[in-house]
Amino acid sequence: MRRIRKFLSLPIRQKWLFLEALVELLRSSVLLNILSFKRIMQLYPPPVVPAYSEASGLPEEIKTAIRTACHMIPWKSRCLVRALAARAMLSRRGISSKLSLGVLLDDRKKISAHAWLTTGNLEVVDKNGTWKELSSF
Numbered sequence: 838m839r840r841i842r843k844f845l846s847l848p849i850r851q852k853w854l855f856l857e858a859l860v861e862l863l864r865s866s867v868l869l870n871i872l873s874f875k876r877i878m879q880l881y882p883p884p885v886v887p888a889y890s891e892a893s894g895l896p897e898e899i900k901t902a903i904r905t906a907c908h909m910i911p912w913k914s915r916c917l918v919r920a921l922a923a924r925a926m927l928s929r930r931g932i933s934s935k936l937s938l939g940v941l942l943d944d945r946k947k948i949s950a951h952a953w954l955t956t957g958n959l960e961v962v963d964k965n966g967t968w969k970e971l972s973s974f
Contacts, residue, residue, distance in 0.1 A: 840909075850898070851898065851901075851902070854898055854899060854901075854902035854926075855902045855905055855906055857902070857926060858899070858902040858903045858905070858906035858922060858926065859906045859909065859910065861903075861921075861922035861923075861925050861926055862903070862906055862907065862910055862914055862918060862919070862922045863910070864922070864925070865917075865918045865919075865921040865922045865925070866912065866914070866918050868880065868921075869917065869918060869921070877921070878974055881921055881924050881925060881928070881936075881974075882928070883924070883928065883933050883934055883935070883936075883974065895930065895932070896927060896932060896956050896957070896959050896961055897959065899923055899926045899927060899961060900923070900959070900960075900961045900962075902926075903919055903922055903923050903926075903961070903962070907919060915952075916951050916952045916953065916962060917938075917952040919952075919954075919962045920936050920952040920953060920954040920961075920962045921936070923954050923961045923962055924936055924954055927954075927956055927961065932956055933956060934954050934955065934956040934961065935954070935955050935956070935973050935974070936952065936953075936954050936973060936974045937952065937953050937954070937955070937964075937968075937970050937972070937973040938950065938951075938952050938970070938971055938972045938973070939951050939952075939953075939964075939968035939969050939970045939971055940968065940969055940971060941966060941967065941968050941969065951964070951965070951966075951968050953965070953968070
């Protein structure tokens with residue numbers, strides 16, 4: 838009940854961003870389960886425009902909407918799903934982004950993979966560590 842009251846108290850712009858984030862997280866999750874990565878990247882092309890104006894604050898709002906929506910969905914949202922959802926939201930607004938894929942070798946020699954998304958100097962989906970970037974789109 839507290840979550841509903843908190844949602845209702847948000848400004849209308851934040852409500853729409855949150856709802857859009859929920860839809861994009863669902864869409865990205867489904868597409869990752871049924872399509873090849875090559876095909877998915879064709880569906881999520883970066884716009885060929887400059888990065889956002891830092892004064893707008895919109896990418897930060899999208900970052901918050903994605904992070905909040907991830908806590909509300911009944912399935913685990915992995916980094917690639919979050920990065921694709923955020924990329925779709927940014928792209929829809931003509932904001933360019935860079936989706937990076939990387940790996941990390943831990944102390945036990947186990948390899949982990951991670952995806953993060955940046956626009957300008959902002960990490961919309963956080964890198965969280967010293968990942969070795971293998972590819973970016």
